[in-house]
Amino acid sequence: MLQRRVNQDSPTTSRDLRYSGRIASTPGALPPKSFLTTLVPSARVMDESASESTVSASSLEDVTAGLRRPSKYSFHHPTTSSVKVRRSSPTPRTDVNSVTNWNAPLVWEGTFDPVVIDNIYRKINPRIAVVVSAVVLNKFVVVFCCVLFLIFLKDFLESSEKYFLVGFRVTYHVFTDNEQEVPKIALGEGRKISVVTVPSAKRWQDVVFGRMKWIAVTIDKQIRGEADYLFMIDVDSVFHNRFGAESLSQLSAVLHRGYYQSTRREDFPYERRPKSKAYIPSHEGDYYYTAAMAGGYLEDMYKYCYEQSEEDAKNNIEAVWQDESHLNKYFLYNKPTKVLSSEYLWSDYDAIKPEIKVVRISHVVKDYAKVRPNGGM
Known part of the structure; x- marks a missing residue:
């Protein structure tokens, strides 16, 4: 049973509201002196029995034009080189x-100091697993969706090799129903691709819910001993920095x-229907988190989200934002x-705000009418 770590019956204070939305009307709180060290948790005992498997994959050819929206919808992503930040001693931001x-x-x-943080973790030499999903929706759009999602996958993998935890051991677990079309990518030392075959789906919502089940099962059978x-990162994303x-x-x-x-909990698009297992009352909540990216030891989270979505299905209800609604409920109690x-x-749909000094990864612009033919954003 989940245990609440914060007294939810306590009255809401101005401090609660300030942090619930993250940005205050006054300068943000400065980090404690131990902030830099808290970025690095204690080393976890590692299992060095990671299996080495070679996955054969055919290259993606005949890239179809027009799968993405015109480039005029995209925004320039500022680079880390354009941001003037003291690297030797991070200066707390007040915005x-x-x-x-x-x-x-x-x-x-x-x-944070990226050099210090990366050097500390390189000594620990952790093994990192990345789960991405490229699944066809149904037989009527099989060719289009196959090409579309595998183009996303190619761009995702190529950009990840440039920017994502470079110099660390990384295994990409690609969930797909079309293993033969997984693109060949030049991988760095200690990095590999593992293909997990999963069934296709009729709706994109089914892909979302299925992903939770697949991840939980794959963690149990494989990833737990290898990472x-x-x-978990959405495939329609590209790394920039x-x-x-x-x-x-x-x-x-x-x-x-x-x-x-x-700064208002009431503004967060939590599931507000008490009938759903993802229900969060209007007076509760810390932040609103995306389900398109999460990291850590995720086994319990995905098992919880899948089980709760299954309970909703039995009661003929689907959470307003599917796995994202259940994920936000999980983070409220954990x-x-x-x-x-x-x-x-x-997201490449959005202009970059002043406090966003660097975009590390973004969702690409795409035609939702084709990616999600039954509706949704």
Whole structure:
């Protein structure tokens, strides 16, 4: 049973509201002196029995034009080289909060030293698993969706090799119903691709819910013995800048880029229907997190989300934002040990806000009418 770590019956204070939306009307709280060290958890005992498997994959050819929206919808992504930040001694930022009200780090560009953090973790030499899903929706759009999602996969993998935890051991677990079309990508030392075959789906919502089940099963059968940290990242994303070891923790959540500035819990799009297992009352909540990116030891989270969605299905109800609704309920009762700012998942649909000093990864612009033919954003 989940245990609430914060007294939900206590009256809401101005401090609660300030942190619930992350950005205050006054300068953000400065991080404690131990902030830098809290970015690095104690080393976890590792299982060195990771299996080495070679996955044969055919290259993706005949890239179909027009699968993405015109480039005019995309925004320029600022680079880390354009951000003037002291690297030897991080200067606390006063325009954002860099710690949550449960004293977990809230990570922004300029709140950590990337060289120090990466060097510490390289000595630990963790094994990192990344789960991405490229699944066809149904037989009527099989060709289109196959090409579309595998183009996403190619761009995702190529950009990840440039920016995601470079120099660390990474295994990409690709969930797909079309193993033969997984693109061949030049991988760095200690990095590999593992293909997990899963069934196709009739609706994109079914892909979302199925992903929770597949991840839970794959963790149980394979990933648990092969990785120390797991990331789940949407395949329709591209890395633009360094995404380093500062993101690692037992449970890392990412602030949704559409709600990270909100200071009202009532504004968060939580599931508000009591009938759903994802229900969160209007007076509760810390932040609104995206389900498109999460990291850490995720087995319990995915098992919980899948089981709760199954209970909803039995009661003929589907959470308003599917797995994201259940994930936010989980994080309410299981506080993240690290919260990553919206730098760690932006969207090419949105203009970049002043406090977003660098976009590390973003959702690409796409035609939702074709990607999600039964509706939804």
